[in-house]
Amino acid sequence: MPLPNLDSVESVLAIVVVFGALVFFHELGHFLLAKRAGILCREFALGMGPKIFSVKRGETEYTLRLLPIGGMVRMAGEDPEMDMLQPNMEIAIERDAVGKVTHFLLDGAQSGGSARAITGTVLRYDLEEALTVTMEVDGEQRNFSIHPQAQLVKDGREVQIAPLNRQFKGKSVSQRFWAIFAGPAANFLLAFVLFVALGLSYGVPNDAPLIGEVKAGGPAAAAGLLKGDKVLSIEGTRVETWQQVVEIVSKSPNKELTFEIEREGQVSKVPLKVTSDENNIGKIMVTQSLTSAPGEALKYGVTSTYKFTVMILKGLGMLFTGGVGLDDLSGPVGIFKMTGEFAQQGMAVLMQWAAVLSINLGLFNLLPLPALDGGRLAFLAVEALRGRPIDPQKEGMVHFLGFAFLMLLILVVTWNDLQRLFA
Known part of the structure; x- marks a missing residue:
């Protein structure tokens, strides 16, 4: 089978736009519901791997990463940033007009010339609940209150602290559920919007x-x-x-x-x-005959989203019952190839393909497998039933193993794609 004509500007642009849109809206769903719940979102990223572009707006850093294979919303409580501050560290602190610590200068006594800067040794601190730090300053123990948006500064990099009420784990089960579920839900909404746009632009069967x-x-x-x-x-x-x-x-x-x-x-x-x-x-x-009536386009959006959802679910069912094998699956290479081919067939075909891919992404992420949104929802369901969360270390290990399995699966289906391409 010949390789797709990726020299075509239209094909390359279609692949970038389609996959960028699918990932963007998925992560946007997580981001908006997390922000609504009051969770500190440290980063909104498109792509994986090294950063190639970043800009900070408000509390969030928006980044573009090298590998176009996904994205993430990095929420407070899911990262090791707070480990930057340790007992017995020699630091400087800066305070605001009412005496609350606004900056921890972890490189030492680089106060920046502020009159409110104090240098000393960290004895103990609580950045999650009490928001206090005890330091030894000139041989004397002193307690300081910490501003809830204080910054840890090291090597010119600022990281905002996250009190427990700003962390993912500090929110209720329902708030965490919706923050996770919103990602796949955004993919279904995107598919619906694309189908409606198809109906309005090209008409639907009358x-x-x-x-x-x-x-x-x-x-x-x-x-x-x-x-x-x-x-x-x-x-x-x-x-x-x-x-x-x-x-x-x-x-x-x-x-x-x-x-x-x-x-x-x-x-x-x-x-x-x-x-x-x-x-x-x-x-x-x-x-x-075709019609572009808004009412019919909306109806087409609902029925098409439902139809393809059922179709994909049946396909997934066949995978688990043995009706479909791993050899029949396509990975990123195969999907890129098909996207380029559909782009050659016109905008209507490409829009429908993008809608189907969006439903696929939403359903796949809802599977109750570790490392996927569905796996995290399953842990939340267990937490809701037992009345207390599962040990974070145990849950993290399960998700790590699940991620390793998914990477192995991607390698297998990618190998299948390459064999088909060069067969």
Whole structure:
């Protein structure tokens, strides 16, 4: 199988935009619900690996990373930043006008010339609940209150402290649940929006008995039917939906039917000789009409999202029951390839493919597997049932093993993709 034409600017741009949008909206869901719960979000990242761009706005650093294979929202309580401050460290502190510590200068007595800077040795501290630090200053123990948004400063880098009420673990089960669930939910919402946009831009099948495109040389064209004709009845049987037209025609191969049609307010009867295909199903060589009505586009968004969700769930079920094997799965390489190919077929096809991928991403993340959103939701469900959280170290180990398994799975399906590409 030949490689896709990735020299095409359209194909490369399509891959970047589609995968960037899927990851962006997934992480945006996590981010918005975490912020709503009051969780300190340290970083909103697109991609993995080394940073290639970053900018800080408010409390959050927005970064673009080298490898375009995912993203993350790094929430307070999920990182080791607080380990920067240790007992017995020689530091300087800066305070605000009311005496609360606003900066811990961990490089030593670099006070920056502030009149409120104090240098000493850290004896003990509480950055989560009491927000206090005890230091030995000039041979005397002194206690200081800490501002809830105080900064730890080391090597020119500032890291905001996170009191327990700003950490992920400090929130209620329901708040944590929605912060996690919002990622996959955003993917379903994105799919719905894409399907609605498709309907508004390109039209969706109209259930009314209206003639769409009429193929030249076909029975309908020979009988004089035109695009926009409304079918009122066939052989005296009144029709009100396009499906009724299809059913009558498909059951009448090689028969002559009388169509009663309405065109520009005028009603007439048109005799039409139905042909048949290789399966002896009647055909008149017309297409269903399309509509871009907002109501129909919204309905199309709902039904399409539901239809593809059910279809993908059935596929996942076949994977667990043995109906589909690992050899049938595609990984990032295969998906990149298909995205480039669909981009060559036009914007409508690419939009539908992006919507299906978004549903795939949402469903995959909801699987109750360690390291996925579904796995974290499963731990929250256990916590809710037992009334207390699972040991963080044990949960972390389970997620680590799950992540290792997922990486192995990605390697396997990537190998499958490469074999297909060069077969």
